[in-house]
Amino acid sequence: MLTVNGPRLWNSLMEMAQVGPTAAGGNCRLALSAEDFAGRALFADWCHQAGMSLDTDAIGNLFARRPGRNPQAMPVVMGSHLDTQPAGGRFDGIYGVLAGLEVVRSLNDAGITTAKPLEIAVWTNEEGARFTPAMLGSAAFCGVLPLARALAVEDAQGISVATALAGHAGKLPLGRPFDAYFEAHIEQGPILEQAGLPIGVVTGGQAICWLDVLVSGSPAHAGTTPMRLRRDALFAASDMICRLEQLAGAFQPHGLVTVGQLAIPGSSRNTIPGQVRFTIDLRHHQDSQIAAMEQGSRALLQQLAAQRGMDIDIRQHWFSAATPFDPDCIAAVRQAVTALGYPHQDIVSGAGHDAIYLAQHCPSSMIFIPCRDGLSHNEAEYAAPEDVRMGADVLLGAVLTRAGS
Amino acid sequence: MLTVNGPRLWNSLMEMAQVGPTAAGGNCRLALSAEDFAGRALFADWCHQAGMSLDTDAIGNLFARRPGRNPQAMPVVMGSHLDTQPAGGRFDGIYGVLAGLEVVRSLNDAGITTAKPLEIAVWTNEEGARFTPAMLGSAAFCGVLPLARALAVEDAQGISVATALAGHAGKLPLGRPFDAYFEAHIEQGPILEQAGLPIGVVTGGQAICWLDVLVSGSPAHAGTTPMRLRRDALFAASDMICRLEQLAGAFQPHGLVTVGQLAIPGSSRNTIPGQVRFTIDLRHHQDSQIAAMEQGSRALLQQLAAQRGMDIDIRQHWFSAATPFDPDCIAAVRQAVTALGYPHQDIVSGAGHDAIYLAQHCPSSMIFIPCRDGLSHNEAEYAAPEDVRMGADVLLGAVLTRAGS
Numbered sequence: 001m002l003t004v005n006g007p008r009l010w011n012s013l014m015e016m017a018q019v020g021p022t023a024a025g026g027n028c029r030l031a032l033s034a035e036d037f038a039g040r041a042l043f044a045d046w047c048h049q050a051g052m053s054l055d056t057d058a059i060g061n062l063f064a065r066r067p068g069r070n071p072q073a074m075p076v077v078m079g080s081h082l083d084t085q086p087a088g089g090r091f092d093g094i095y096g097v098l099a100g101l102e103v104v105r106s107l108n109d110a111g112i113t114t115a116k117p118l119e120i121a122v123w124t125n126e127e128g129a130r131f132t133p134a135m136l137g138s139a140a141f142c143g144v145l146p147l148a149r150a151l152a153v154e155d156a157q158g159i160s161v162a163t164a165l166a167g168h169a170g171k172l173p174l175g176r177p178f179d180a181y182f183e184a185h186i187e188q189g190p191i192l193e194q195a196g197l198p199i200g201v202v203t204g205g206q207a208i209c210w211l212d213v214l215v216s217g218s219p220a221h222a223g224t225t226p227m228r229l230r231r232d233a234l235f236a237a238s239d240m241i242c243r244l245e246q247l248a249g250a251f252q253p254h255g256l257v258t259v260g261q262l263a264i265p266g267s268s269r270n271t272i273p274g275q276v277r278f279t280i281d282l283r284h285h286q287d288s289q290i291a292a293m294e295q296g297s298r299a300l301l302q303q304l305a306a307q308r309g310m311d312i313d314i315r316q317h318w319f320s321a322a323t324p325f326d327p328d329c330i331a332a333v334r335q336a337v338t339a340l341g342y343p344h345q346d347i348v349s350g351a352g353h354d355a356i357y358l359a360q361h362c363p364s365s366m367i368f369i370p371c372r373d374g375l376s377h378n379e380a381e382y383a384a385p386e387d388v389r390m391g392a393d394v395l396l397g398a399v400l401t402r403a404g405s
Numbered sequence: 406m407l408t409v410n411g412p413r414l415w416n417s418l419m420e421m422a423q424v425g426p427t428a429a430g431g432n433c434r435l436a437l438s439a440e441d442f443a444g445r446a447l448f449a450d451w452c453h454q455a456g457m458s459l460d461t462d463a464i465g466n467l468f469a470r471r472p473g474r475n476p477q478a479m480p481v482v483m484g485s486h487l488d489t490q491p492a493g494g495r496f497d498g499i500y501g502v503l504a505g506l507e508v509v510r511s512l513n514d515a516g517i518t519t520a521k522p523l524e525i526a527v528w529t530n531e532e533g534a535r536f537t538p539a540m541l542g543s544a545a546f547c548g549v550l551p552l553a554r555a556l557a558v559e560d561a562q563g564i565s566v567a568t569a570l571a572g573h574a575g576k577l578p579l580g581r582p583f584d585a586y587f588e589a590h591i592e593q594g595p596i597l598e599q600a601g602l603p604i605g606v607v608t609g610g611q612a613i614c615w616l617d618v619l620v621s622g623s624p625a626h627a628g629t630t631p632m633r634l635r636r637d638a639l640f641a642a643s644d645m646i647c648r649l650e651q652l653a654g655a656f657q658p659h660g661l662v663t664v665g666q667l668a669i670p671g672s673s674r675n676t677i678p679g680q681v682r683f684t685i686d687l688r689h690h691q692d693s694q695i696a697a698m699e700q701g702s703r704a705l706l707q708q709l710a711a712q713r714g715m716d717i718d719i720r721q722h723w724f725s726a727a728t729p730f731d732p733d734c735i736a737a738v739r740q741a742v743t744a745l746g747y748p749h750q751d752i753v754s755g756a757g758h759d760a761i762y763l764a765q766h767c768p769s770s771m772i773f774i775p776c777r778d779g780l781s782h783n784e785a786e787y788a789a790p791e792d793v794r795m796g797a798d799v800l801l802g803a804v805l806t807r808a809g810s
Contacts, residue, residue, distance in 0.1 A: 189629025206628060210674065222663035222686045223611060224594025224755030225779065227653050234664050238646035245640045248632050258627035259639050260674045262667060269615065269665045269684045279674045281627045350629030374630065 001339055002110055004396055006389030009102040013388065016042060016082070016098065017090040026379025027090055031083040031125035031136075032060065032164035039082045040122060043097065047120070050104050056170030059140040059150055059161070062122040063172060066104050068114045068403065074179040076114070076403040077362075078103060078395060079121030080354060081137075085129045089381020091186045091371065091388075097122055099184040099392040103399055115404030116179055123354045124165075130155045131164075138354035141174050142361040178362040180329055180402045183355040184395045185366060186383050190374030191347060198390045199337050200347035200368030203330055205323035205356045206256075207290035209316065211280040213301060215240070216311040219266075219274025230272055234264060236308045237276040243300050244280065251293055254348070256283040279317070285348040287322050323356050326363035329402070333365055336397025342390050351376075367394050406744055407515055409801055411794030414507040418793065421447060421487070421503065422495040431784025432495055436488040436530035436541075437465065437569035444487045445527060445573075448502065452525070455509050461575030464545040464555055464566070467527040468577060471509050473519045473808065479584035481519070481808040482767075483508060483800060484526030485759060486542075490534045494786020496591045496776065496793075502527055504589040504797040508804055520809030521584050528759045529570075535560045536569075543759035546579050547766040583767040585734055585807045588760040589800045590771055591788050595779030596752060603795045604742050605752035605773030608735055610728035610761040611661075612695035614721065616685040618706060620645070621716040624671075624679025635677055639669060641713045642681040648705050649685065656698055659753070661688040684722070690753040692727045728761050731768035734807070738770055741802025747795050756781075772799050 019042060020028045020035030029035040040062055044054050047064035054064050065075065080096025100120035107114070123141070128134025131153045139145035151162040187193075192200050217231030241259050248257035262278040280297060284290040298314055305312035337344045347368055349356070358364045369391035372382040424447060425433045425440030434440040445467055449459050452469035459469050470480065485501025505525035512519070528546070533539025536558045544550035556567040592598075597605050622636030646664050653662035667683040685702060689695040703719055710717035742749045752773055754761070763769045774796035777787040 187629065188626060189631075190625075190634050191629075191631060194634060208628070220595075220779065221593060221756060221781070222661065222665060223613070223688055223757075224592065224596075224781075225661075226594075226596060227657060227661060229595050229599060229779075232650075232663070234646065234667065235650045238643040238650075238664075241639065241643035242647050245637075245643075252632060256627065256630075256632060258637070258675065258677055259643075260627060260669075260676050260678060261672045262639065262669060264665075264667060267666045270663065270686050271665050272663055273665065281675050283628055351626060352628075374625065374634075376626070376629075 002106065002396060002400065004102045004106045004389060004392040006385060008105065009098060009392055010385045010388055012046065012098050012101065013090060013094060016094055022087060022379050024379040026381065027084045027088050028086055029082060029084045030086065030130040031127060032130070032161065036083050037168065043082060043122065046101055050101065050108055052104065055172045056168060057141065057172040057174050058147055058169050059137050059174070060124040060165045060168050061137045061141055064120040066118040068117040070115050073116040074177045075117040075119040076399055077119045077121050077178045077181045078183070078399060079123065080183050080185060081123045081126035083125055083127050085127050085377045087379050089376060089378055091381055091383045092188065092376050093126055095186060095383065095388065096184045099395050102392050103396045106396060112405055114400065118399065118403060126354055131161055135352055135354055135357055136161070138357040142357040143175055144357055144360065147174060175361065181355060181358040181362055181364040182329065182395055182398055183353060183366045184391050185353060185368060186371040186376060187347070187368040188351045188371060188374070188376035192368060192370035193372065193374060195345060197343045197345050198369060198387045199342050199344035199394055201330060201333050201337060201344055202325060202349050202366035202368055203346050204285055204325045205349045206283040206285045207287050207322035208318070208320045209282040209290050209294045210318040211297065212315045212317045213278050213280060214313040215276045215305065217274055220272045222270040222272055225272060231309055232272050233276040233310060234273040236304065236310045237262070237278060240301050240304050241278070243304065244297060247293070247296050247300060251284060251289060254284055255289065255293055283350065285322050290322070323359050325359055325365040329363045329365035332398040332401040333367055333394060335401060336394045339397060340393055342394065367391055407511065407801060407805065409507045409511045409794060409797040411790060413510065414503060414797055415790045415793055417451065417503050417506065418495060418499060421499055427492055427784050429784040431786065432489045432493050433491055434487060434489045435491065435535040436532060437535065437566065441488050442573065448487060448527065451506055455506065455513055457509065460577045461573060462546065462577040462579050463552055463574050464542050464579065465529040465570045465573050466542045466546055469525040471523040473522040475520050478521040479582045480522040480524040481804055482524045482526050482583045482586045483804060484528065485588050485590060486528045486531035488530060488532050490532050490782045492784050493532070494781060494783055496786055496788045497593065497781050498531055500591060500788065500793065501589045504800050507797050508801045511801055517810055519805065523804065523808060531759055536566055540757055540759055540762055541566070543762040547762040548580055549762055549765065552579060580766065586760060586763040586767055586769040587734065587800055587803055588758060588771045589796050590758060590773060591776040591781060592752070592773040593756045593776060593779070593781035597773060597775035598777065598779060600750060602748045602750050603774060603792045604747050604749035604799055606735060606738050606742060606749055607730060607754050607771035607773055608751050609690055609730045610754045611688040611690045612692050612727035613723070613725045614687040614695050614699045615723040616702065617720045617722045618683050618685060619718040620681045620710065622679055625677045627675040627677055630677060636714055637677050638681040638715060639678040641709065641715045642667065642683060645706050645709050646683070648709065649702060652698070652701050652705060656689060656694060659689055660694065660698055688755065690727050695727070728764050730764055730770040734768045734770035737803040737806040738772055738799060740806060741799045744802060745798055747799065772796055
């Protein structure tokens with residue numbers, strides 16, 4: 001079975017990491033910065049050397065194309081992004097792009113032309129570190145975000161995407177049809193590493209429900225108010241958060257519950273908290289289960305507030321439904337990893353990825369490899385050369401299945 | 406039995422409230438401000454009209470003196486403070502000073518000269534709103550704070566106490582002996598109001614133990630980290646805070662437990678909290694019990710941290726031992742309130758007062774009256790005229806017992 005050249009892929013990753021390096025061994029290539037364009041130029045050089053043509057669309061998404069035997073066929077697309085967080089790593093995004101390049105190089109080495117054309121996509125501003133929202137390029141491509149709005153987004157210095165893109169936007173149409181989209185990525189979590197598995201067959205993206213909670217009791221003097229006369233909003237909120245942790249237990253192994261922010265307005269050491277605000281982040285890969293988690297959270301919060309004589313306000317801040325990936329694309333990945341004999345498990349993507357938007361546009365799926373300590377968005381981000389190689393082997397196998405060798 | 410003129414006392418309180426009034430019906434007389442000096446001048450006028458002489462000490466504490474039959478005797482001193490919070494009330498402090506004045510006026514009306522001299526003290530900067538620490542004048546008088554340090558304290562504009570005092574400091578010695586000190590005050594808590602009692606016989610001040618807690622787990626991505634692999638510092642801290650609430654239950658009715666401040670450094674909605682800092686305020690009027698509360702808190706926090714695999718750091722930020730008031734002074738108050746037939750209960754002071762320092766200097770005690778909704782340090786602060794009158798009656802009775810009629 002055809003496999004990639006692991007050392008070549010690793011060397012390309014390390015060479016790309018020389019563009020916008022940081023002191024602690026990471027990368028800073030903010031979207032549409034000089035460093036980002038330098039990274040894209042290096043990638044374009046490699047694609048030209050591999051015989052590919054390049055073009056861009058109106059939001060600056062970059063596509064490298066390798067013709068297939070059937071010029072009328074829609075392309076099978078691989079890809080991810082080359083931009084990074086301000087103190088980002090060498091693998092997040094970059095791996096998906098350069099694994100795509102390695103697939104093409106390996107096909108060149110083997111003298112194989114696929115039936116369908118192949119493309120490698122570099123999506124603009126996936127990180128959202130310079131321009132908000134994240135996944136801006138794929139959102140504009142997939143029609144999730146209107147182009148005009150995407151171009152008008154400004155960074156902290158007031159520079160718009162349109163201005164930053166000047167000379168780098170092309171004429172490829174947004175939303176042109178793809179046969180399929182495959183994205184290889186580091187997991188950005190600890191599951192595969194803990195399981196000792198090099199490959200995750202990604203079956204979809206999680207549903208996310210964000211709630212804002214305001215608990216109101218009565219502020220009072222910590223020295224003069226007996227316990228029985230208090231309406232302490234922090235004792236109430238702490239009780240609620242403990243119960244939310246228990247609620248998570250009822251939705252294992254897939255449900256996630258996080259209280260990431262908590263604030264006591266106007267707090268002081270010797271004042272009983274009168275108000276507490278906190279956030280809830282609920283996740284599950286099944287829409288029915290996220291709904292049950294939200295309902296369960298609201299019920300237990302209301303019940304505890306009533307028991308403790310608190311006022312409570314619970315608002316949904318944001319909701320994103322689950323994204324199941326395409327069964328055929330998942331099957332192509334599973335077939336490849338099985339044929340290669342690599343240990344693997346199914347996994348759900350916990351982070352956002354361009355593939356989550358692409359799944360609304362065409363049959364899509366992803367391949368995960370482990371990253372050390374689950375660490376990402378961090379200069380210490382690391383994936384082992386063996387895992388990097390095996391992930392690209394799986395991508396090659398899935399693409400060959402889909403594109404026809 | 407001799408009683409005061411309630412309407413006269415109430416009218417004086419309302420007249421004093423015209424000095425430095427605020428829009429919402431409260432007062433702003435920051436320590437040593439023009440408003441504070443105007444309030445002192447009004448008080449001094451009233452004292453002169455009542456036949457008293459006035460003098461100040463080096464920190465600006467103001468003393469009005471009424472001679473006794475025995476000029477060698479140490480004075481029996483009443484008092485409190487005239488300065489307020491920036492948005493303060495009309496009673497906190499002012500009541501203790503003007504109740505003292507009303508005692509003298511009532512003795513004048515009755516033609517009574519006490520055996521020991523009487524004094525009314527107006528302590529400088531009790532509130533600590535302009536100059537930190539609070540109770541600055543009584544601390545300097547009692548030797549708790551060296552005079553040079555007290556004079557060097559600066560406000561937010563860099564103006565020192567010495568500068569603000571210019572022309573208002575006198576030659577009365579600090580720390581001169583007192584026979585006894587009685588301070589009438591609003592309770593600043595809800596106990597008497599809830600009990601429907603006009604008088605609290607204050608038996609002392611609480612011990613206070615302030616702890617700083619840092620709980621450290623691991624920050625991680627809220628979307629990619631399974632519940633079983635998390636080390637969520639907020640879930641741990643919430644559990645700890647719930648147990649602290651339970652611990653308070655074991656020290657009822659006197660123990661107080663407050664977590665007033667909680668912060669998650671670098672928090673974000675979709676990041677699992679890696680660190681949580683919070684404060685603990687423990688109070689009890691018995692030193693043995695505050696020690697047990699601190700020990701119990703430390704033990705349960707350590708135990709929960711160990712159970713959850715958290716690192717924990719617990720530091721004592723401040724400790725102040727309990728201040729039992731003088732048994733004879735308490736007895737004088739109890740005797741007066743009993744003779745008057747006013748409903749009352751024993752109570753412990755939860756807030757700081759000049760009397761807490763005076764108790765280190767001479768036999769001291771306090772008399773509390775209720776305040777509406779337990780509210781203080783607030784423009785809406787209110788005490789009912791009847792309670793104001795009854796508190797002054799008790800002060801008069803206690804002072805007569807101590808000073809000899």
